[in-house]
Amino acid sequence: MAGTDRHKDKPAASRRTVLRAALAAGGAAALGRSALADAGNPANQPPNVPDWTRNLGDGVAVRAYGKPSKHEAHVIRRDVEWLTASRESSVSFTPLHELDGVITPNGLGFERHHSGIAEIDPADYRLIIHGLVDKPLIFTLDDLKRFPRVNRIHFCECAANSGMEWRGAQLNGCQYTHGMVHCVMYTGVTLKTLLDEAGLKPKAKWLLLEGGDAAAMTRSLPLQKALDDALIAYRMNGEMLYPEHGYPARVVLPGWEANMWVKWLRRIEVGDQPWHHREETSKYTDLLENGIARRFTFVMDAKSVITNPSPQAPLRHKSGFTILSGIAWSGRGKISRVDVSLDGGRNWRPARIDGPAWDKALTRFYYEFDWDGRELLLQSRAIDETGYVQPTKNELRKLRGVNSVYHNNGVQTWHVHKNGEVENVEVS
Numbered sequence: 001m002a003g004t005d006r007h008k009d010k011p012a013a014s015r016r017t018v019l020r021a022a023l024a025a026g027g028a029a030a031l032g033r034s035a036l037a038d039a040g041n042p043a044n045q046p047p048n049v050p051d052w053t054r055n056l057g058d059g060v061a062v063r064a065y066g067k068p069s070k071h072e073a074h075v076i077r078r079d080v081e082w083l084t085a086s087r088e089s090s091v092s093f094t095p096l097h098e099l100d101g102v103i104t105p106n107g108l109g110f111e112r113h114h115s116g117i118a119e120i121d122p123a124d125y126r127l128i129i130h131g132l133v134d135k136p137l138i139f140t141l142d143d144l145k146r147f148p149r150v151n152r153i154h155f156c157e158c159a160a161n162s163g164m165e166w167r168g169a170q171l172n173g174c175q176y177t178h179g180m181v182h183c184v185m186y187t188g189v190t191l192k193t194l195l196d197e198a199g200l201k202p203k204a205k206w207l208l209l210e211g212g213d214a215a216a217m218t219r220s221l222p223l224q225k226a227l228d229d230a231l232i233a234y235r236m237n238g239e240m241l242y243p244e245h246g247y248p249a250r251v252v253l254p255g256w257e258a259n260m261w262v263k264w265l266r267r268i269e270v271g272d273q274p275w276h277h278r279e280e281t282s283k284y285t286d287l288l289e290n291g292i293a294r295r296f297t298f299v300m301d302a303k304s305v306i307t308n309p310s311p312q313a314p315l316r317h318k319s320g321f322t323i324l325s326g327i328a329w330s331g332r333g334k335i336s337r338v339d340v341s342l343d344g345g346r347n348w349r350p351a352r353i354d355g356p357a358w359d360k361a362l363t364r365f366y367y368e369f370d371w372d373g374r375e376l377l378l379q380s381r382a383i384d385e386t387g388y389v390q391p392t393k394n395e396l397r398k399l400r401g402v403n404s405v406y407h408n409n410g411v412q413t414w415h416v417h418k419n420g421e422v423e424n425v426e427v428s
């Protein structure tokens, strides 16, 4: 039965005319509709009855695994071609301007792989713990699932996020300037639980974490962090990890740079000092102006970005009530405040944080204002619970020069033009 008789009669044309007249006379605002009220296909709009009301839709289980509406097909991870030397060793970016709230959907979190995605059969998955332990151990995935579980929501940010912006405004879109961050709920076992099981020798000070991908990526982790709050996670947002995020198990290091969050984790060796890594120990260091490198800069400092409006999400109305939105996060704890400026940092007003402001997690802020239609220089700055205030890019450059591509947490500026288009700029 497709459609009912009730819907088959087309309403009289005169009603439509009346409605249009009401809208034109300023009824639009009262109905909560914008200047876009004329967009789309009138045949689907009141007073007409669209096909989706006339016809039955798919029943349950036709879409056995749900996905977003086909009208949201533009909401995808993207890469930057000139940044991507090969598809395997590359990065894709979270579409931050298309998301709201604080949780990143499992299919949209940025990916960074040094040798592509390892497709691991969970039956063959093994995690080895050895070195300075009383009892070397090998865990299957089922073994990991039989240890007491914890659920933790944390952001994961690559140290190179915003790295292309050190020398000046470069990429036009928060997806590209800030999209190497995501935030999900991880389920797993604390690393401490596993290390207790193996028993640490008194000399233990550092761990080697090794991935099972073709990069066999290794990282040195100070034991203190491992015992503090590190996890071995196998679920994200309730689902098993997706292959691109390390299925079936990865390391989670709350607040620390993502390059140490080893994916497809297969081996943990306990030692008494950091390892020299085959793959560029020097690379994840921050080269200063004087040639000396900052090393072991593990913690991600507080940062924020306005996701809407932004270059990929311009303002479509010419003026009037405007919602500004963005995210803030800190590797040192909770976000306690976010300030917003409409004039390039001259005046600051507190933004409204809405939703949870969890420890070391993305935090959502809004700022609603009446746009007078003039040009804007939008900025946001995050303040975390330690009192740390997100610095400007120039303050950071004074301290660190421009040789590094890592740890750029400077304030971002978006130039909103009169026509609503938005551009990545810098203010001095």
Ligand code: MTE
Pocket (backbone or CB within 6 Å): 109, 110, 111, 112, 113, 114, 115, 156, 157, 158, 159, 182, 210, 211, 212, 213, 215, 216, 217, 244, 245, 246, 258, 259, 260, 261, 262, 263, 264
């Ligand atoms: N782990 C392995 N085994 N191989 C890798 O290439 N890349 C690291 C880290 N862990 C990587 C890895 C880097 S540099 C980052 S930024 C994060 O994984 C990215 O995690 P994601 O792909 O889940 O966003």
Ligand code: CO
Pocket (backbone or CB within 6 Å): 112, 157, 158, 159, 160, 258, 259
């Ligand atoms: Co990285």
